[in-house]
Amino acid sequence: MPSEPFSLMIHGGAGQIREAGDPQTAGRYHAALHAVLEAGRERLARGDTALDTVEYCAARLEDNPLFNAGTGATLTRDGTVELDAAIMDGAALAAGAVAAVRGIANPIRLARAVLDDGEHVLLVADGAASFAREIGMPQVDEETLITPQRREQLERALCQGRVTLDHNEPAPGTIGAVARDRHGHLAAATSTGGMTGQRSGRVGDSPIPGAGVYADDATAAISATGHGEHFLRSVFARELADRVEYLGLSAAEALNASLQRLRERLAGYGGAIVIDRNGRCAAGTTTPRMLHGWIEHAGPSRTRIEPLILPPAR
Numbered sequence: 001m002p003s004e005p006f007s008l009m010i011h012g013g014a015g016q017i018r019e020a021g022d023p024q025t026a027g028r029y030h031a032a033l034h035a036v037l038e039a040g041r042e043r044l045a046r047g048d049t050a051l052d053t054v055e056y057c058a059a060r061l062e063d064n065p066l067f068n069a070g071t072g073a074t075l076t077r078d079g080t081v082e083l084d085a086a087i088m089d090g091a092a093l094a095a096g097a098v099a100a101v102r103g104i105a106n107p108i109r110l111a112r113a114v115l116d117d118g119e120h121v122l123l124v125a126d127g128a129a130s131f132a133r134e135i136g137m138p139q140v141d142e143e144t145l146i147t148p149q150r151r152e153q154l155e156r157a158l159c160q161g162r163v164t165l166d167h168n169e170p171a172p173g174t175i176g177a178v179a180r181d182r183h184g185h186l187a188a189a190t191s192t193g194g195m196t197g198q199r200s201g202r203v204g205d206s207p208i209p210g211a212g213v214y215a216d217d218a219t220a221a222i223s224a225t226g227h228g229e230h231f232l233r234s235v236f237a238r239e240l241a242d243r244v245e246y247l248g249l250s251a252a253e254a255l256n257a258s259l260q261r262l263r264e265r266l267a268g269y270g271g272a273i274v275i276d277r278n279g280r281c282a283a284g285t286t287t288p289r290m291l292h293g294w295i296e297h298a299g300p301s302r303t304r305i306e307p308l309i310l311p312p313a314r
């Protein structure tokens with residue numbers, strides 16, 4: 001049995017997350033994150049791979065309607081649920097992703113199937129759905145993915161005319177997981193419904209390797225959350241990995257520097273979780289809050305709602 005200590009981090013989105021100011025709601029977030037961390041711990045401790053573990057943790061978070069992924073995902077301005085997800089294996093630099101896919105309860109599992117299939121990296125919309133049918137992944141009625149809260153959120157956004165991305169406020173709850181397993185391998189996963197009231201067909205950073213997700217055993221595993229356009233334009237995750245690779249920075253140092261750049265160059269709104277090649281964990285955001293939790297080097301599991309590194313941008 002390999003003997004390296006494992007590390008695991010998960011997140012449930014960044015933003016204002018005003019509802020987390022309510023102690024009861026905050027308690028639900030902490031409990032949900034804690035349960036997933038502990039289930040992930042069990043898997044990593046028995047020697048499961050980082051890749052299998054991030055897929056498992058991401059699917060659990062997708063199933064929880066508290067979060068903006070899978071069941072409980074945000075709605076487009078047409079009222080549809082269009083899901084993006086990606087998973088990356090740092091050992092092989094292999095990735096699988098789906099975007100704007102409809103009627104799939106666990107897009108992260110579909111992304112994993114794309115990775116395992118190996119022919120392509122990213123499948124979108126109808127093409128992703130027909131790949132799902134081909135591999136026997138069940139399609140679900142879109143209605144079963146929609147919660148009353150997300151309908152209300154869309155209605156509010158439409159009433160306030162906040163259907164463009166200018167409102168600078170991602171819907172809370174995009175999810176992500178990163179891990180380093182006992183074999184020393186890294187993996188990352190990100191899954192989202194995108195931003196409330198986004199144009200149908202819009203794809204953010206989450207399913208794009210190098211932007212909202214990245215894993216390379218030589219550098220780090222990263223999952224981002226926030227205003228996707230900022231993360232796409234800054235090629236956030238790979239830029240962060242470059243700092244580990246070429247400057248020898250730790251997870252926290254690299255994340256801090258990448259968030260500073262995001263904020264200074266793009267007034268970027270969002271954050272990320274990172275595990276570096278040595279299993280060190282870091283989380284940070286330019287937003288007032290980010291839901292996240294971690295287990296560093298097989299230590300205790302911790303969950304947080306406030307950012308760890310940077311104070312809110314404004």
Ligand code: ASP
Pocket residue numbers: 013014170171172173174192193194195203204205206212224225226227228229
């Ligand atoms: N990054 C996601 C997107 O832009 C949204 C989020 O993380 O809340 O689609």
